[in-house]
Amino acid sequence: MNDANTGSVTPATPGVLLVLAHPALERSRANRALAKAAKGLSGVTFKDLYETYPDFVVDIETEQATLVAHDVVALQFPLFWYATPALMKEWLDLVWLHGFAYGEGGEALKGKRLFVACTTGASAKAYHAHGYNRFSMDEFLRPLEQTAHLCGMEWETPFVVHGASVKDDAALKAEAERYKARVASLLPSPIVRTEA
Amino acid sequence: MENFLTQTLVYLGAAVISVPIAKRLGLGSVLGYLIAGVVIGPFALGLVGEQADVMKFAEFGVVILLFLIGLEVQPSMLWDMRKAIFGLGGAQVLGTAGAIAGASLALGLPWQTALAVGLVLAMSSTAIVLQTLDEKGLRQGPVGRAAFGVLLLQDLAVIPMFALLPLLATGAPGHAEAGGGHGGGSLVAHLPIWAQTLSVFAAVAGVIGGGRYLVRPVFRFIAKARLREIFVAAALLIVVAVASLMQIVGLSPALGAFLAGVVLAESEFRRELESDIEPFRGLLLGLFFITVGAGVNLPLVASQPLTLAGIVIGLMVLKFLVMYGIARLFGAQKRGAMAVATALAQGGEFAFVLLSFTVGAGVIGVQLAALLTAAVAVSMALTPVAMILYERIAALMDAAIPDVVPETGDFDEGEPDIIIAGFGRFGQIAGRMLTANGFKSTILDSDIEQIELLRRFGRRVHYGDATRLDLLRAAGAERARMLIVALDDREKAVELVETAREAFPNLVILARAWDRRHAYDLLSNGADAVERETFESALALGATALQKLGFRAHRAHRAAAFFRRHDRRMFEELRPMWGQEEAYILASRDAAQTMDRLLDADLHRMRPGDAGGAWDTASLDEELRERAQQEGTN
Numbered sequence: 152m153n154d155a156n157t158g159s160v161t162p163a164t165p166g167v168l169l170v171l172a173h174p175a176l177e178r179s180r181a182n183r184a185l186a187k188a189a190k191g192l193s194g195v196t197f198k199d200l201y202e203t204y205p206d207f208v209v210d211i212e213t214e215q216a217t218l219v220a221h222d223v224v225a226l227q228f229p230l231f232w233y234a235t236p237a238l239m240k241e242w243l244d245l246v247w248l249h250g251f252a253y254g255e256g257g258e259a260l261k262g263k264r265l266f267v268a269c270t271t272g273a274s275a276k277a278y279h280a281h282g283y284n285r286f287s288m289d290e291f292l293r294p295l296e297q298t299a300h301l302c303g304m305e306w307e308t309p310f311v312v313h314g315a316s317v318k319d320d321a322a323l324k325a326e327a328e329r330y331k332a333r334v335a336s337l338l339p340s341p342i343v344r345t346e347a
Numbered sequence: 348m349e350n351f352l353t354q355t356l357v358y359l360g361a362a363v364i365s366v367p368i369a370k371r372l373g374l375g376s377v378l379g380y381l382i383a384g385v386v387i388g389p390f391a392l393g394l395v396g397e398q399a400d401v402m403k404f405a406e407f408g409v410v411i412l413l414f415l416i417g418l419e420v421q422p423s424m425l426w427d428m429r430k431a432i433f434g435l436g437g438a439q440v441l442g443t444a445g446a447i448a449g450a451s452l453a454l455g456l457p458w459q460t461a462l463a464v465g466l467v468l469a470m471s472s473t474a475i476v477l478q479t480l481d482e483k484g485l486r487q488g489p490v491g492r493a494a495f496g497v498l499l500l501q502d503l504a505v506i507p508m509f510a511l512l513p514l515l516a517t518g519a520p521g522h523a524e525a526g527g528g529h530g531g532g533s534l535v536a537h538l539p540i541w542a543q544t545l546s547v548f549a550a551v552a553g554v555i556g557g558g559r560y561l562v563r564p565v566f567r568f569i570a571k572a573r574l575r576e577i578f579v580a581a582a583l584l585i586v587v588a589v590a591s592l593m594q595i596v597g598l599s600p601a602l603g604a605f606l607a608g609v610v611l612a613e614s615e616f617r618r619e620l621e622s623d624i625e626p627f628r629g630l631l632l633g634l635f636f637i638t639v640g641a642g643v644n645l646p647l648v649a650s651q652p653l654t655l656a657g658i659v660i661g662l663m664v665l666k667f668l669v670m671y672g673i674a675r676l677f678g679a680q681k682r683g684a685m686a687v688a689t690a691l692a693q694g695g696e697f698a699f700v701l702l703s704f705t706v707g708a709g710v711i712g713v714q715l716a717a718l719l720t721a722a723v724a725v726s727m728a729l730t731p732v733a734m735i736l737y738e739r740i741a742a743l744m745d746a747a748i749p750d751v752v753p754e755t756g757d758f759d760e761g762e763p764d765i766i767i768a769g770f771g772r773f774g775q776i777a778g779r780m781l782t783a784n785g786f787k788s789t790i791l792d793s794d795i796e797q798i799e800l801l802r803r804f805g806r807r808v809h810y811g812d813a814t815r816l817d818l819l820r821a822a823g824a825e826r827a828r829m830l831i832v833a834l835d836d837r838e839k840a841v842e843l844v845e846t847a848r849e850a851f852p853n854l855v856i857l858a859r860a861w862d863r864r865h866a867y868d869l870l871s872n873g874a875d876a877v878e879r880e881t882f883e884s885a886l887a888l889g890a891t892a893l894q895k896l897g898f899r900a901h902r903a904h905r906a907a908a909f910f911r912r913h914d915r916r917m918f919e920e921l922r923p924m925w926g927q928e929e930a931y932i933l934a935s936r937d938a939a940q941t942m943d944r945l946l947d948a949d950l951h952r953m954r955p956g957d958a959g960g961a962w963d964t965a966s967l968d969e970e971l972r973e974r975a976q977q978e979g980t981n
Contacts, residue, residue, distance in 0.1 A: 205904035317975040
């Protein structure tokens with residue numbers, strides 16, 4: 152693990168834990184642009200899962216402690232097969248344990264907020280009862296929504312960028328600004344903005 | 348001199364002829380020696396007459412035996428097996444001795460003699476029992492562990508018996524001097540009592556202190572010289588020196604040897620000492636058994652066949668019943684209890700030792716001793732028969748009630764799961780990882796400086812050349828699950844793989860290879876799997892290099908994984924070509940090109956800066972772009 156590249160910043164005050172999962176971030180313009188915009192905010196702790204755990208061996212204790220230290224958990228990822236990338240699922244499976252996140256004695260996340268930011272390749276039209284994906288984004292994100300519910304977390308309206316692979320630079324920049332504002336609005340205390 | 352040569356000729360000849368025959372017949376080597384002794388003895392062929400001199404020499408075998416038993420007695424193992432040893436074993440010795448003494452008393456023997464007979468006959472035969480259990484595959488189960496515990500206690504009980512038996516002397520023949528070195532020949536006998544006592548304490552302290560602070564540095568010094576025969580000589584020297592010291596202060600040399608063994612049991616030289624001394628033990632004990640056999644008064648025994656049969660049957664039935672009862676009391680199932688009781692129902696080698704000792708000490712008469720010696724020998728011969736009988740009955744019981752013997756951890760023998768040969772930079776990491784995951788390992792290394800260093804870090808490492816089959820065996824290779832070969836010497840590693848594969852077909856052998864060629868050599872000599880020593884670390888360095896050159900961590904990790912997979916495939920594909928230089932070079936060139944192509948393709952698919960949000964599919968991006976265009980035109 153290369154600590155210098157994990158991009159973790161510990162906030163002075165408990166804020167947003169932004170967890171990014173993209174196995175080939177170097178190829179993703181959209182996710183790079185979004186992450187770059189949001190991780191510059193003070194009060195945001197940024198965690199790039201594929202950079203931190205390239206071998207998929209997740210450090211459960213550290214991850215749990217980090218979760219506890221934040222008020223908002225933000226998950227940013229490209230939608231792969233209507234779900235999170237493999238490592239984010241692994242991270243959820245291993246870290247959000249019974250007795251920690253849910254179930255008897257599992258109240259570590261209770262009262263926190265869960266926010267999902269997701270990019271899709273296909274256009275918004277595809278995510279519709281009459282589109283070729285046949286279901287809405289809300290429906291595809293139900294597993295995460297229910298995860299939040301089971302853990303006693305508040306479910307924030309997700310942030311979705313459709314057609315990420317076909318957007319031009321200007322459009323992406325606009326999305327990034329929109330995303331930055333949205334993440335900033337999640338921060339509990341008066342916002343102090345810093346430029347990335 | 349001529350006499351000596353003739354005698355040697357007779358003894359060796361008798362052993363060489365009779366022992367293999369006895370083994371073939373399933374009687375075991377001990378009986379082979381006994382029969383050889385009877386045949387050459389004064390009552391049959393009369394080839395050897397005056398045997399007192401040989402007897403003294405032969406009894407050194409007993410001293411060595413006790414030294415080896417001492418080496419096996421580690422405090423930690425005693426603690427692990429405390430229930431089997433002290434509970435079951437103690438109850439067996441006391442119970443059997445009591446029952447036999449009672450029976451002897453009832454037959455009209457004086458109580459001292461009866462007690463001595465009970466103690467002597469309580470012993471079972473370690474060699475026969477372990478061999479029988481091994482043959483039946485019962486050694487590792489609860490039955491085997493229970494039996495082993497009992498045998499170990501019996502071995503230990505011999506020591507107080509040497510001390511106690513002379514006290515039972517009825518004064519009859521009473522030549523304590525003829526005690527074959529046990530107690531005889533004291534040089535301090537003329538000193539006042541306090542000085543004698545002092546000298547005894549000084550001698551014991553000397554043995555303990557010497558074992559701790561003198562012997563180990565000396566062995567280290569010798570080990571560094573790498574002279575095998577001097578190591579053997581030094582090992583023998585210890586035993587002889589301790590035995591002599593004990594004799595001088597009037598203690599039993601066997602007791603002293605045992606003590607020396609215990610002191611050295613925790614040392615790194617334990618396995619090597621065992622392997623070096625073992626052949627002497629075998630030969631000298633064999634000689635001892637021959638002298639015992641020669642001492643059997645054949646006409647006397649032959650004149651009382653019914654008495655002999657009575658003693659044999661009485662002995663085996665009593666021993667069976669007592670052991671069965673005790674095993675049941677300790678919670679064993681019927682079947683397991685029967686198996687243990689049957690296995691232990693014979694008299695043992697130590698009975699011969701103790702009988703000759705008690706005769707010398709004047710506790711048991713010569714005639715009775717001859718009868719008992721014959722009875723013990725016959726009971727040993729009958730053990731395989733008894734085991735067959737037990738199996739018949741057990742089969743019948745199985746048909747009636749399914750009576751399962753539960754596995755309990757109480758009789759844990761502490762056998763290793765894994766033997767690691769070579770505990771240098773490579774073996775250590777593999778070994779640490781396996782230990783951390785709960786596997787027990789025995790470590791062999793021949794670099795004495797390395798061992799010293801590791802010992803300072805609290806690692807248990809044994810000194811020895813792992814390519815030696817006897818040492819591997821002593822390390823537990825017969826029962827271990829895996830051998831990890833991590834010797835620095837490339838040829839030795841191949842040699843070890845070959846030896847171990849041949850001797851222990853069930854052992855999984857993993858070997859560290861120097862390079863690809865060495866890896867092929869190891870595999871063709873029987874290794875189940877190899878790891879090239881620099882391969883994984885080089886991949887890791889390559890991945891780090893890619894990362895430092897700007898690759899993201901996961902991508903660098905994947906690049907290493909790809910490379911590993913392609914290289915492993917190539918390794919397997921080229922294996923059949925190994926040995927044919929030309930074909931190998933051609934094929935490996937071809938394979939290298941294929942690999943370059945594959946890696947190149949992977950590289951371009953993953954090129955940084957490519958447009959697209961999906962993971963691995965440029966074609967999907969293309970399709971999405973087309974779809975977006977269509978939507979835009981609509």
